[in-house]
Amino acid sequence: MMKAWLLALASLAAQAQPVPVPVPDTLAQRALACTGCHGKEGRAAPDGYYPRLAGKPAGYLYNQLLNFRDGRRDYGLMSELIAPLSDAYLRELAGHFASLDLPYPPPQKPALPAPELARAEALIRNGDAARKLPACTACHGERLTGSQPAIPGLLGLSRDYLNGQLGAWRSGQRRAQAPDCMAQIAKALTEGEINAVTQFLAGRPLPADPHPAPALAAPAPLRCGGLQP
Secondary structure: OHHHHHHHHHHHHHOOOOOOOOOOOOOHOHHHHHHHHHHHHHOOOOOOOOOOOOOOOOHHHHHHHHHHOOOOOOOHHHHHHHHHOOOOHHHHHHHHEEEEEEOOOOOOHHHHHHHHHHHHHHHHOOOOOHHOOOOOOHOOOOOOOOOOEEEEEOOOOOHHHHHHHOOOHOOOOOOOOOOOOOHHHHHHHHHHHHHHHHHHHHOOOOOHHHHEEEOOOOOOOOOOOOOOO
């Protein structure tokens, strides 16, 4: 009797166990590994040091994944995560995040006086011919939202992230496929100019259409590696 009762109790306990829910083997499910740092669905995390992935040109995202995997960009966690992944899979992952269309965060209020911000905007829109500095808009678009297929937007990013990336290019910690035009540009900027430019960009609201331009309006002013995906 006791044995039968114990068997019945065990049967009821087994029936009470929740049925495992199968995890779908989809690219979106696998991409969740990225969102712990980059934020839900590739929307930038609030700490400001991890950039937004959603909606950036697929060619740009693909190039950055290659740069991390192949040692041109230095961040151990990223490099280890994607080290075993093939070019084809990285291209697929880049396409996934590029296809996402999510709202942007509000701009950060600049801490610089208006004249300094005006000088930063002039540098962004006109460059400095005497120092062979092209305008940011020549590649990143008049709306600064990037250009297809491989140039990112500069708006909707935090001041900390923008400062960190320009500093990494100046120091050689961040590199791109040769010729590395952004390293050349970052090294030509002063620290004060970098601070002013990043404050202007981080404080700029997104235009009504925040998507990358379909193509460069004119040939790039410098030879840049990785402009083709």
